[in-house]
Amino acid sequence: MDKFSKNQLERYPVYLKYFKELWSEKVAIVSSPVIAGKLGYSEEQVRKDLQAISKEPGRPKKGRSVSALIEDLETFLGYRQKSSSIVIGAGHLGGALLNYPFEEMGFQILAGFDLDPKKIGTAVGGKKIFALSDLNAFVKANQVDIAVITVPASHAQEVTDLVVSLGIKGIWNFAPIHLEVPLNEAIVNVNLASSLAVLSHQLGAVK
C-alpha cells in the first residue's frame, strides 16, 4: 500500500502513543488483537495499518516488536526530521499552540506573528512574537515549512494569501472557514465548530 487515507493517517499517532506507553511498561511484543481491543479498531485494520508502515514483518503466533513499531512510526510520521513552522495570530488559541509540546513530534515552532502592538516583542511559550509586517523578512531569513493560522476568520484568507505568496507550502488552519489555496499547497483544517457539530449530533442520538 502506498496511498494513505486521512483516517488512516490520523490513526498512526494514536498507535504510536500507545506503543510508547507499552514500551515504558517493558512490553516488548504486541499482537493485532490486543491493539485492536485497546484502541477500538478492528484486527484487520490494525494489521493493514501496521503492514503499510513497518519494514519488519510480524511473527505469526507472537505479534510485532514494540520497539520496531515505534521506530517505524516515528520515521513514517516524520518525527525524526524537524519541520519548521510559524504561528500567525498570537491570541488565546495561538498562544496555546505556541506552548504545546510539539517538539517530540518533529514539529518546531520558530516564532509567532501578530498585529497587536502590545504583543509584538513579547515571548509566548519561549517564542518571540513579531509584527506581521516582519513576516516577509523572517521567511526570507529562515526556512519555514508550515504556517499555523490562528487569526480571526475575517482575516484568515488574506493572511493565507500572504503566506502562500511567500512560498510556504504547508498550512495548518484553525480558523473556522474554508480557505482557497493553490493546488500545490498542503492544507489541513482544525475546525472546532465542525468537531462540535459531530459531538452534538452524537449526543442527540445518545440522549
Added chain:
Amino acid sequence: MDKFSKNQLERYPVYLKYFKELWSEKVAIVSSPVIAGKLGYSEEQVRKDLQAISKEPGRPKKGRSVSALIEDLETFLGYRQKSSSIVIGAGHLGGALLNYPFEEMGFQILAGFDLDPKKIGTAVGGKKIFALSDLNAFVKANQVDIAVITVPASHAQEVTDLVVSLGIKGIWNFAPIHLEVPLNEAIVNVNLASSLAVLSHQLGAVK
C-alpha cells in the same frame, strides 16, 4: 436521508459560516454550483447535504434562500438550544477553549476545573476555575451535558472515568490518546498529533 456521516456533519458549520457571510453582504439566494465552487465541494454533494437538513426545497433555475438555509442549519446544529459544558484542565489549551467564542454555537461553558492550587479560585475567560474535587458537587448542582478534556494524556483516562461516573454523556477529548468509554457515551476527539500527521504527509507529497 436521516443518517449523517462524520464528514457530512463537519461540513455543515462551514456552510453556515459561508451563508452568514453572504447574508451580511445582502445576498438572498445562492445556488449549489456557486456554493460548490466557493467551498471546494462537488455540486452533487452540496445538494445532498442541504436537502438533508432543509425544510424548504430549492427552486430550479434560482437556487436556495440564504436566510432559510441559515435558519435550518442553526436549528439542525443545535445552535438555538444551549448545551452546557465544563472544561477539565485549565492549562494553555483549556484556557484557550475557555476564551473561545462558543456561545454563538449554542455551546456554553459553565466553569473550568483543575488540580493546580494556583489556578483554583481564579477566572479564565470569565469562567471560574474550581478544584477537581468539587466536580461531583458541581455536576449535582448544575446540568452538565459535555465535559471538555484538556488534561495531560497521562490523566485523561482517569478524568474520563470520573466524568462518565457522574453521568455526563458527552466528551470532547483534546488529549492525544484513545479513551475507553461506555457505548452510550458520545465522544469526539480533537487530536493535534493526528491532524499534524495528515499535514506532514500532504507536505511530503507536495514537496
Added chain:
DNA sequence: TAGATTGTTAATCGATTAACAATC
C-alpha cells in the same frame, strides 16, 4: 503438532460522483 496470529485476497459496505428527468 496444534493453535494463534500473520499477510493477502475477496466481499461488503458506505460515501461520493455521475446521469437525467422534473421544474421554474
Added chain:
DNA sequence: TAGATTGTTAATCGATTAACAATC
C-alpha cells in the same frame, strides 16, 4: 420557450471487513 438548477436514481470509487491459506 429555453436553459439553468433542482431532486433522485444509478454507477463508481474507496475504505473497511470478512475469509482463509501460510507460518512460527
